Amino acid sequence: MSQQTxxxxxxxxxxxxxxxxxxxxxxxxxxxxxxxxxxxxxxVYLVTTMGSSMLIVGLIEGxxxxxxxxxxxxxxxxxxxxxxxxxxAVVGYGLAALTKPVFPLAPTxxxxxxxxxxxxxxxxxxGAPRDALIADLAPPAQRGAAFGLRQSLDTVGAFLGxxxxxxxxxxxxxxxxxxxxxAALPAIVAVLLLIFMVPEPxxxxxxxxxxxxxxxxxxxxxxxxAFWAVVGVATLFTLARFSEAxxxxxxxxxxxxxIYVPAVLVVMNVFYSLAAYPAGVLSDxxxxxxxxxxxxxxxxxxxxxxLALLPGLWGAGLGVALWGIHMxxxxxxxxxxxxxxxxxxxxxxxxxxxxxxTGVMILLASVIAGLLxxxxxxAATFLAGAVLAALSLLALLPLSRALRRGAGAR
Numbered sequence: 211m212s213q214q215t216x217x218x219x220x221x222x223x224x225x226x227x228x229x230x231x232x233x234x235x236x237x238x239x240x241x242x243x244x245x246x247x248x249x250x251x252x253x254v255y256l257v258t259t260m261g262s263s264m265l266i267v268g269l270i271e272g273x274x275x276x277x278x279x280x281x282x283x284x285x286x287x288x289x290x291x292x293x294x295x296x297x298x299a300v301v302g303y304g305l306a307a308l309t310k311p312v313f314p315l316a317p318t319x320x321x322x323x324x325x326x327x328x329x330x331x332x333x334x335x336x337g338a339p340r341d342a343l344i345a346d347l348a349p350p351a352q353r354g355a356a357f358g359l360r361q362s363l364d365t366v367g368a369f370l371g372x373x374x375x376x377x378x379x380x381x382x383x384x385x386x387x388x389x390x391x392x393a394a395l396p397a398i399v400a401v402l403l404l405i406f407m408v409p410e411p412x413x414x415x416x417x418x419x420x421x422x423x424x425x426x427x428x429x430x431x432x433x434x435x436a437f438w439a440v441v442g443v444a445t446l447f448t449l450a451r452f453s454e455a456x457x458x459x460x461x462x463x464x465x466x467x468x469i470y471v472p473a474v475l476v477v478m479n480v481f482y483s484l485a486a487y488p489a490g491v492l493s494d495x496x497x498x499x500x501x502x503x504x505x506x507x508x509x510x511x512x513x514x515x516x517l518a519l520l521p522g523l524w525g526a527g528l529g530v531a532l533w534g535i536h537m538x539x540x541x542x543x544x545x546x547x548x549x550x551x552x553x554x555x556x557x558x559x560x561x562x563x564x565x566x567x568t569g570v571m572i573l574l575a576s577v578i579a580g581l582l583x584x585x586x587x588x589a590a591t592f593l594a595g596a597v598l599a600a601l602s603l604l605a606l607l608p609l610s611r612a613l614r615r616g617a618g619a620r
Contacts, residue, residue, distance in 0.1 A: 230347045231356050233407040234340060235363030240400035241303060242364050245329070246371030246479070247393040248313055250472035251379075251386050252322070253455040254462055259386070260319045264459065268580025270323055271453035272573035274330040280566055281334025289558035295343040296410040302336025303404055305329075307397035314390035338561035345549040345557050346411045351494065353549050357542040358490020362483050365538070369479035371396075372472030379469045433560055437551040439612035441567055443605045444544050448571040450510060450598035452579035452591070454478065457533060460517055460588055461526045477527060478534035485538025490546065499543050499550070500606055500613070506539030507603045514596035518589040529592070551613070 253267050285302065289295045309332065312325035341357075348356035371393075378389045454475065461474045493502045509532055517529035544564070552560030575595075582591040 227352060227356055227359060228347050228349075230407075230409050231344060231359060232363075233403065234344060234347075235360045237303065237400050237404045237408065238340075238360055238364035239367035239370075240396045240403065241306065242367030243371040243374065244310060244393045244395075244397035244400070245306070246368045246475055247375045247378075247396075247472075248310070248390055249454075250372040250375050250458070250475045251389060252313075252326075253458045254468065254471050255386050256319065256322065257459070257462075258468075260322070263580075264583045265577070265580040266319070267455055267459070268453065268576040268578075268583075270326060271455045272576030273323075274326045275453065275576070276569045276573035277327055278330040278334035278337065278565070278569060280569060281331050285335045285338050285558075285562065289339040289342055290556055294410055295339040295346065295558065296404075296408060298339040299336045299343065299408075300401065300404055302332045302334070302339075303397075303401050304332070305335065306332030307394070307401050308332075310394040310397050311391065313393070314387035334565070337565060338558050341545055341548075341561045342557040343408070343411070345554075347409075354490035354492075354494035354499070354542065354546045355487070356490075357545045357549075358487040361486035361490070361538070361542040361545075365479045365483035365486060365534075367396075369476045369483065372475040372479070375472040376469060376476075379472070384468055429556060429559060430563070433552055433556060433563070436612050436615065437548065437560060439609050440544070440547045440551055441564055443602065443609045444564060445567040445571050446605055447507060447540070447599070447602040448568040449575050450514075450595045450602060451572070452575040452595065453572065454533075455576075456579055456583070456588075456591060457517075457526075457530050459583075460592075461523065461530070463588060464521075464523050464526050466523060466526075474526075474530055478530045478537075481531045481534030482537045485535045486542050489539045490542045493543055493546060499547050500610055502539055503543045503547075504603060504606050506536045506543065507599055507606075509536035509539060510599040511596045511603075514592040514599065518592035518596065547613075 253271075256267055256270070257264075285298050289298050292298075306329050309325050309329045312321065312328070316322045316325060344356050344360055345353065374392070375389050378392055379385070382388045457478060458471060458474045462471060466474070489502050489506070493499045513529045513532035513536055515529075516525055516532060519525070520528060545561070548560050548564050549557065578594070579591045582594060
């Protein structure tokens, strides 16, 4: 990338955020269009066409997310060690784009598992370096807004993808493999946009690559107690947040027609997109990260109760909408808390460790959700989620004390 392009990308854009932040947001938008075109149909495809059980669906989704999370640990730490973020992000997004054609070609569940696994490896490679890149590009006073903007644009893609899937299902007579083929195109756009429009921030003048490889014990200790307190709360909270595949299957259980199954993710992501940027701005403007995070946790409790106790598609729709709002009030805020508490030179490592712990919890949560669904029905799955989300709310009290101690130590 030329120096002129880099300069343009780091100038303030709309709302005062650097243009590189906006470009990263649109990279996420296009890749999420691609991914959600597949994800919106994959759970039902597994159950109705491939004959999988709910436990298998939960296991596949959990393994996929855990794989992404474990990969993020190493890619984040490697980006710190190299002093470069963008190259790893390009590798991750590129790998995800290359896997898209495998989904329509897969003859068995094993092939689908392999495609989902490799796709999530790509997500893992790009995730922590991308988040660290946002933290590097954003002014400290606008970090909440920067992460919120990226999350909002990401989520716009996450509801445009299912909308496109609905249109293609209607046009092709429910031809799911053809929808999977179409999903490859926006993934290519995302990779090209990242290569040509997002700058690699210059290394600090005093940057010196550590003699040791990334992820040494001494580096993990340097992350500090406040950071690890954030990770602890995020880990507990993620145990309450099993895969969105169960939202799709809940709506299918309530009788939604196959052609409209992707509308579940449309509804969730519309509300997610509308909530994420305002929530980030609120957390920057004196309302406090923890207050906004607490509201998000409370919204998850309400979402789970609606999904467990309210009958029919209206009850499922209300639960899905509340689920989307809770995502907007939590995901960008947790990322902002990591950026606030981790040393600048270890941000990649910090985001990687956050994603490792939450990814393991997503695996555990999705397996538990599948077991509860098969053994006791959908209501038991969502009621268990509500209880765990309520416990996460209580964990904000010790987190608040840890953050105050961390601020005082600086």
